[in-house]
Amino acid sequence: MTVGQWLDAQIELVLASLPQERPKHIHITLAVGLIPLALFHLYLRFIYVPESQRTARFEWPIPPEAAPGWRGKTLSSPSIHSHNDDPSLLPSTKAPSYITCYAPASGHHLETIPSHTADEIRASISRAEVAQKDWGKSSFDRRRKVLKSLLEWCVRDMEAIARISSRDTGKTLVDAAFGEVLTTCEKLRWTIANGEDQLKPESRPTNLILAHKVSEVRYEPLGVVAAIVSWNYSFHNALSPIIASLFTGNAIILKASENVAWASHHYIRAVRSCLEACGESPELVQIVTCLPDAVEALTGDTRIKHITFIGSEQVGQKVALKGAEVGTPVLLELGGKDPCIILPSADVKFFTATWMRAAFQAAGQNCIGVERFLVHSSIYSSFITDMTSRVSDLRVGDVLAHAGPEDKSKRIDVGAMVTDRLFDELEGLIAEAVSQGARCLFGGKRIVHEEFPSGHYFAPTLLVDVTPSMRIATQEIFAPVMTVLKYDTLEEAVSIANGTRYGLGASVFGKNKQHCQYIVDNIQSGMVCTNDFGVFYLNQSLPFGGCKASGYGRFAGREGLRGLTNAKAVTVDRFHGWVQTGIPPLLAYPIKSGEGAWKFVGGLVGMVYGKGVAGKAKGLWDLATAKA
Structure with a gap:
């Protein structure tokens, strides 16, 4: 009960204790007496804030580089070591080494920071x-x-x-x-x-x-x-x-x-x-x-x-x-190679938007984003048709490029990647999969953006007919690539899903609860959800982490804290100073009788852990009759 609630109760008690028919002077006295109490009550309820409820507002200067439309010096080949090519980017503070910070969507220099x-x-x-x-x-x-x-x-x-x-x-x-x-x-x-x-x-x-x-x-x-x-x-x-x-x-x-x-x-x-x-x-x-x-x-x-x-x-x-x-x-x-298993009972039209975000949020640079879509053969064609139209309509660019309401800044679906360091390897993996029978229906290569040619852009990619033996099906790529595999049975889906070194997150979509539960029970991952993706992290009471090559330990939830x-395990006396642990004489060093000590310990074990009444009774008897 809060102080305010207690005061409410006290006022009610005072009023209830007074007679229903009260002389005029009692009304006046009551009103005068209750005014300070009422004011104090209002203060507690609307003005006073307990220490545990207080917060502190603090100043936080927003950097000008974060403003829409901001333009800095463009780096021709942006990297964290770009200052090596341009000494003018170095700060006045001298240091043995530096880190060049730049916007990966535009290649604009942000700041050069001395490396610690x-x-x-x-x-x-x-x-x-x-x-x-x-x-x-x-x-x-x-x-x-x-x-x-x-x-x-x-x-x-x-x-x-x-x-x-x-x-x-x-x-x-x-x-x-x-x-x-x-x-x-x-x-x-x-x-x-x-x-x-x-x-x-x-x-x-x-x-x-x-x-x-x-x-x-x-x-x-x-x-x-x-x-x-x-x-x-x-x-x-x-x-x-x-x-x-x-x-x-x-x-x-x-x-x-x-x-x-x-x-x-x-x-x-x-x-x-x-x-x-x-x-x-x-x-x-x-x-x-x-x-x-x-x-x-x-x-x-x-x-x-x-x-x-x-x-x-x-x-x-x-x-x-x-x-x-x-x-x-x-x-x-x-790392992770999270699978999304789409059952034949899944509502393809309803979940299309979910699957798009699972693949392309943050340009695919999402540890619990979906890297493998396992689609049942009965709905495979409709899934590919829907995804083809969606993926091909995605717009890539810098959402902060323009300060005004120009059309270019109104709809940017997929941004840049943080670095282009692995673009050659990514293009190679996609080309290798195509050479082995996969089909790249859209994307598959880096983009030289017409407005920001120094930006790190990779085209949103739809790669279908992928098989479990292809490297792109087992190696983490961390990129805007929707990789699609076909399966026929639940057992096959589980086998494909578990067929990588990783085990971070997973998801299964379908209306058949029994089939979804089968996937949940048999998937090898640290986290799994049904008819959604990544929501196990939005529930912060759950531990976050993976198994196999995806790591060990958990953060989030009680386990994370x-x-x-x-x-620290703490054991203290229940009746401090009155009941204390003593060593029985038969067990005190130096032990006088090994036979008696053994019988005493055996009796203690039998009395506490023996089977049934007979076993416990025998233990009690041995305990009582053990002698030095």
């Missing part, structure tokens, strides 16, 4: 370590205040956040809002509403031998943790580990991808401003952007108590090996 050195990384860890000492003892109210303030910011500045993401990754504003802001808001909401319940001490049952003890598990902060995150969701991949780390009482070092260093620095400035506005140390959150040669200063530092890695399998293996060397636990979220804590 090993010494700078170690100094960041030190600052975080100092700040965490107090934060680790903070109340859940303090932690909620920070998260609530971040949630208000996400909603208030959603468009600016999406524009920064769009500028630095090339994705559309809709894709940024849908995949970046929406999921982050939900993670904040879930953690605010449920985090304390998942982290408060948890009572555990005991047994007959320990009946005089009380046991519980306490989830305590680890200290300083690290997150090494990928570039495909620059906002969410940065905020998600920060949310979990802060709420569990940890400080965090975020190692952002060089490909989105510009956006990541702006987001972390906002988080640090939020912490400061809430009266907390901004040093709780540190950002590191560096080239690979300096990363071991982070992964090899024993002060880092946990590493969350989101990225490629090859790099993840290196991080895991380094973590094993120094004894740091590592959570790996790696508790994974960032030390689960």
Whole structure:
């Protein structure tokens, strides 16, 4: 009951206790007496905000580069090392190495950022370590205040956040809002509403031998943790580990991808401003952007108590090996080759839009996007017909290219890819599949955009008649390619779906519940859903992660929060000072009689765990008759 509700109840009691027929002076006295109470009540209800409900508004300057229509210097061959060809791009701050940030949709230079050195990384860890000492003892109210303030910011500045993401990754504003802001808001909401319940001490049952003890598990902060995150969701991949780390009482070092260093620095400035506005140390959150040669200063530092890695399998293996060397636990979220199994009972017309987004959201650079569409032979032709018309109508471009309402900026379906580094390999995989019998009905190659020839564009592609033996059916491509395979039986669909090294997400579509359940029960993946794609991540109470080559460990849900804590098992006396554990004389060192000690222990085991009444009675008898 809140204070306001209690006051309501007290006023009702006062009024109910008075006689129904009251003299005039009682009315006056009652009115005068209730006025202060009523004013206090109004203050509590409409003005006073409890500490646990308060938020802090903070200033966050939006960079001019995020504005629609902004134009910078065009890089002829954009890459994170473009400054090597143009010294004028270097900042005034001298550094051993630099990261060139540019817009992949246009090739426009954003900023050149000095790459952090090993010494700078170690100094960041030190600052975080100092700040965490107090934060680790903070109340859940303090932690909620920070998260609530971040949630208000996400909603208030959603468009600016999406524009920064769009500028630095090339994705559309809709894709940024849908995949970046929406999921982050939900993670904040879930953690605010449920985090304390998942982290408060948890009572555990005991047994007959320990009946005089009380046991519980306490989830305590680890200290300083690290997150090494990928570039495909620059906002969410940065905020998600920060949310979990802060709420569990940890400080965090975020190692952002060089490909989105510009956006990541702006987001972390906002988080640090939020912490400061809430009266907390901004040093709780540190950002590191560096080239690979300096990363071991982070992964090899024993002060880092946990590493969350989101990225490629090859790099993840290196991080895991380094973590094993120094004894740091590592959570790996790696690649995927997610299957979407479309049953003959599926409503093809209804779900066409869902499948298009599953394949082409964020230009296919989505870890839980669908990379393989397994379509039943009975609806294969209709599926291809519908998809052909849809895919061929997709428009590719830079959604932030124009400041005004020009037609070019009104409908951009698919944005640029973050990098063109793998375009040669991707074109080769598609050409190889065609040579082996597949048909490329649309796309299949890079696009030289007429307005932005320096942008990283790959044509939305529809590749059909793919077979499980083709490399493109088993190798992760992370691109806007809808790869379609045909199957005839449920068993065949499951065999194809499970026929890769990966096991991240999966989905099945159909009206036949029994058939859908068969797929759910037999698919090898960390996550699966029916008649939808990727929604297991929108429910932040669920753990997120995969199996097989897709990694191990989970973030999100209670598993994700508790994974960032030390689960301390605590056993205390139930009747402290009155009933204590003693060592029976027969078991006390030095043991006087080995035979008597053995009979005593055997009797104890039989009494507690023996079969039936007879077994327990025998155990009790042995326990009572054991002698030295």
